[in-house]
Amino acid sequence: MEGLRLDYLLGERLFFYRSQGSKARAYARTWGLPKIWQHALGTEPAYIIEVISGYFDKLSPKEQDKVLLHEISHIPKNFSGALVPHTRHGKGSFKGKLEILIDKYFESYD
Template sequence: MQLEKADDVKRLAEEINTKASLGLDLSKVIFLRSQHSKTTAIARTLGLPPQWRYVFGEDKIYIIEVISEKFDKLTCHQKIYVVVHELLHIPSGMKGGLRNHTYREFRNIRKIIKEKGLDEICW
């Protein structure tokens, strides 16, 4: 597996965070793109254990990883959906925990995208 920074995903997440008023401090999130991963996921959000926070710096708490072979083929609208989904895993307190899929907002992603005008982000 190869990893690289995903600045394009970071910019998209910043725009989503602002327009949707999610209130997340994205300076605490590392955005990565992986290639040749064996996962079936398109993207995933991970909480960094304390040992890795020491390595990356105390201010980094989460990783959002997109799987290049799957994510890069998506349309802009699909990428927005995926990034919103991954951002919803991060609680507003940002202390290292993750929300699971039972969190009610996961059922409302399309509604959030429409109401907050996130489709307008596509260029």
Template sequence: MPRIWQKALGIKSHYVIEVISEKFDRLDEEDQERTLIHELMHVPKTFSGALVPHNCFGKRIDNRAVEKIYRDYKNRLKDFE
């Protein structure tokens, strides 16, 4: 919802990640995690209610970007084991 409407209605931004069960449930756990990372990358750092497109300001949301974050995530998980 545009910021002007958020202010007018006195509400904050909310995001929902929706997956299609028929497709998502068939993925292995790693690909499910990659899918969620991809979707989270569409949420701007400001949580403004907007969405980040696949190509924005020279940055891309693509398999390479998702894989980099996924590897970082897995490496950080190892620190907790």
């Protein structure tokens, strides 16, 4: 995973959760802890990446990796608790940056 430039991710503040029985149609979701909650709870920013097992588990390992990279891409470089949306006017293409990240990730296995 070296070379992916993901060192801004704080491992102790990044959590993973597996949901079962969800009615959501997504494979996974990213949840951030907004500033108001951080202040109210007296805690630091944190993120949860939730995989919806009914959909996620049916994917191949390669597709699961792509889904997780997609979700990680929603976490901004300042690790503030906010989320990066799919559409960011004037900030470049989310999809384009994700494709570069995925390509670099799979290059590391070659």
